[in-house]
Structure formats: C-alpha cells, structure tokens
C-alpha cells in the first residue's frame with residue numbers, strides 16, 4: 001500500500017529536468033528542495049549562465065518544433081515561431097516555474113558540492129551556501145551538456161582552439177573574421193557554427209571535419225515542421241519503422257555525398273541525424289568545405305585521413321560532452337565513456353534512494369521525456385510505484401539497450417539514445433501499472449518504509 005509519509009527530497013539542478021521533477025513532486029505533496037548553483041533557472045537555456053552551464057550560442061534556435069517541445073501540461077504560447085530562439089525557451093521555462101510556483105522550492109546559488117550516501121540509506125549533501133543537510137531521496141538533474149569532450153589527435157596544433165561550449169558569436173570569445181577555421185564534428189552545434197562562420201560577409205575560410213559522417217534532415221517538409229511527422233508506433237517493430245524512414249529519406253534531404261559530405265559510416269537513423277536547412281546550401285555554394293577525420297596535427301597544419309592537409313588559425317571542437325557527476329566520489333557513481341546503466345534511465349539498481357532525471361538523448365526532444373520521467377518519480381516517491389527485483393531491472397536495462405541502442409553506431413554520443421514515444425508508452429501502459437501492482441502486493445518500497 002502507498003505510504004502516507006513521503007521522503008524529504010533533494011533535487012540537484014533547476015534546468016528542465018529539475019523543474020519538471022520538482023513540479024511533479026510538488027503536485028503530489030512531496031517535501032522537496034531544489035539546489036541550483038546558478039542565480040537563475042534554465043541551465044543550458046539560460047544564455048550566458050554565470051555558472052558556465054549553458055552551451056547556448058547567441059543565434060541558437062531549438063531544433064525541435066514548438067509542437068513537439070511543449071510540456072503536455074503547459075503548452076508553448078501560440079505566438080511562438082515553429083522553432084523558438086533560446087531566449088523564448090528561457091521565457092517559457094520562467095513562465096512554467098511561475099505558473100506552478102516552483103521558484104519557492106529552489107535555493108539559488110547553493111550548489112551541491114558533495115553527495116554522500118549514508119550507510120543505512122539517505123543522503124548527506126554538502127552545499128556551497130548552507131553546509132551539510134540530510135535527505136531521504138536524491139534526484140540528480142545536473143544536465144549532461146556542460147562538460148566539454150575533446151578528441152585525442154596525435155601531434156600538436158599551434159593555432160587557437162576552443163570547444164563549441166564556449167562559442168558565442170562571430171566576435172566572441174575570439175574575433176572570427178578573415179580566419180582559416182576548422183570545425184570538428186557534424187552534430188547540430190557543428191552545423192550551426194559552420195554555417196554562421198562561413199558566411200562570405202565574415203571573410204573566413206571554413207572547413208568541417210567529420211569522423212563518422214551524418215545524415216542531414218531538413219526542418220521543414222512540405223511546408224510543415226518535419227518533426228510533426230515523427231511519431232513512432234509501439235505496435236509496429238521499430239526495425240520496420242526505421243526501414244520505412246530509410247526508404248523515405250532520399251525524398252527529404254538526399255544523400256550527404258550529394259553536397260560534398262563524406263559517406264556516413266552508418267545508415268539513416270543508426271546515429272543521431274543532424275538538423276540543418278542551411279548546411280547543404282552552404283556546402284553546395286562552396287562557402288564551406290567538408291573533410292574526413294583529422295589524422296594528425298602539426299603546427300598550423302591539420303592532416304586529414306584522406307591524405308589532404310590545410311593550415312588553420314582556429315580549431316573549434318564541436319565534439320560533444322561528458323556525463324559527469326562532480327558531487328559523487330569517483331568510485332561511487334560515474335559514467336566512463338558516457339555509459340551508465342540505469343533502469344528506465346532513472347534508477348541505479350541497488351540504490352533505491354537515488355533517481356536520475358534527464359539522462360537520455362531522447363528523439364525527438366527531451367522536454368516531454370523528462371515530464372514522463374517525473375511522473376514515475378512522483379509515483380515512486382509517494383509509494384504508488386515499487387521497483388522490480390534487481391535481476392529484473394538488469395534484464396530490463398539489457399532489453400532497453402537492445403531496443404534503443406542495438407542498431408546505433410557505437411560512440412560516446414550514442415550511449416543514451418532513446419525514442420520518446422516508445423519510452424513514454426512503455427512507462428504509461430506497462431511499467432507504471434506493473435509497479436503499482438507490486439506496491440499493492442508487496443507493500444511500500446524500502447524507501448517509503450524507511451521514511452515511515
């Protein structure tokens with residue numbers, strides 16, 4: 001039976017993951033504190049975030065359309081464009097926090113420095129502003145797009161280097177005019193930055209280098225945001241749906257080699273596609289040149305794996321991010337190579353008072369995904385959901401891994417890929433009812449038992 005006492009809960013972070021978790025816990029009457037190291041909410045979407053946790057550049061628009069992005073219980077304003085600017089995403093999060101009175105539960109500029117699990121369960125948190133405090137349940141929502149990952153290339157480059165995390169605009173943090181620039185990577189940030197810096201108005205010579213290649217998808221299809229057509233069905237095998245998308249792909253953006261990109265080393269939808277309308281045009285207009293992977297660095301010269309080389313003033317590494325939890329002792333929980341085994345991407349088997357939120361690369365977007373996770377979190381915290389046994393959780397992790405990642409090109413970028421529609425359907429139709437039945441049959445979770 002559900003427990004009447006609820007766990008005193010700490011949430012690390014007030015980005016979209018922490019905010020949705022906090023909202024849902026508040027709805028269910030769970031006593032919670034949301035620790036935020038910054039002086040504002042929004043995390044990545046708080047452009048220029050003083051704590052360095054935003055990777056947004058000045059021109060960033062969200063890749064996902066307004067239609068897909070909206071929280072299910074808080075639609076985006078009708079007057080928003082199809083692909084809102086980051087300032088509008090931040091405003092949207094502000095109004096979400098205001099509508100549900102979330103800020104009263106946030107302690108701003110009070111970052112979590114250490115999270116120590118107590119021998120009998122529960123947590124001791126040491127924060128920057130309020131010393132040491134104890135909680136029954138810990139929700140980790142510190143984001144996974146703030147700790148830049150750099151590739152290891154042999155040799156040394158003597159020009160300037162930066163990661164896309166630090167790129168703001170053509171004047172910041174460097175003056176990007178009349179420069180020879182290499183952008184490494186072919187994800188969304190690499191595409192946006194290459195497009196921005198290769199405009200003839202800036203006088204740059206820009207090349208883009210890719211190790212794996214990528215399939216480029218347009219933002220519009222037949223005049224409608226392309227992701228409006230994206231909705232996977234839980235009733236048809238995913239491999240069939242993928243095959244259908246692979247067959248239809250040539251009708252949308254054509255083959256990457258059509259406009260000079262290297263042949264991808266994977267089929268369409270076997271890696272996260274890159275959304276860009278302008279990249280093919282810029283390549284096709286000769287403003288931007290594509291190169292394969294970097295073979296070695298030598299002073300100002302970069303040698304590529306096809307035997308060509310070129311000299312550069314700047315290299316911009318748009319090579320992704322590490323998943324890191326600086327507040328945990330290394331030997332407690334970490335994500336080497338961005339791998340962390342989590343049941344439903346939330347629970348670490350064996351640690352029942354710890355929940356992760358937002359640790360996925362959800363297609364088409366993270367927003368409704370974190371909302372779905374928050375529902376499970378609230379059911380768990382209030383004793384309406386009981387976890388399965390440890391072997392069942394391990395089996396489910398393997399099965400989800402095979403379903404969502406089995407076909408993906410192996411790389412640190414694709415360790416947390418999942419399809420939101422299938423994930424949400426599984427939680428709603430199978431996992432939540434199953435967990436509710438377990439709670440009714442076996443009593444409160446050990447967590448709720450401890451609290452009571």
Ligand SMILES: Cc1cc2nc3c(=O)[nH]c(=O)nc-3n(C[C@H](O)[C@H](O)[C@H](O)COP(=O)(O)OP(=O)(O)OC[C@H]3O[C@@H](n4cnc5c(N)ncnc54)[C@H](O)[C@@H]3O)c2cc1C
Nearest residue numbers: 013015016017037043044055063111112142143358365366
């Ligand atoms: C350039 C770029 C473009 C993107 N575009 C899209 C897109 O189009 N669609 C999409 O769905 N996703 C996109 N993403 C993914 C993005 O990560 C998510 O949209 C979203 O920001 C994740 O939210 P989060 O709350 O999990 O993490 P974050 O936004 O990173 O928020 C985490 C919060 O935790 C706080 N925090 C961290 N450590 C501590 C600590 N120790 N103590 C207290 N507080 C702490 C941070 O200050 C921050 O407020 C993009 C990411 C990048 C980098």
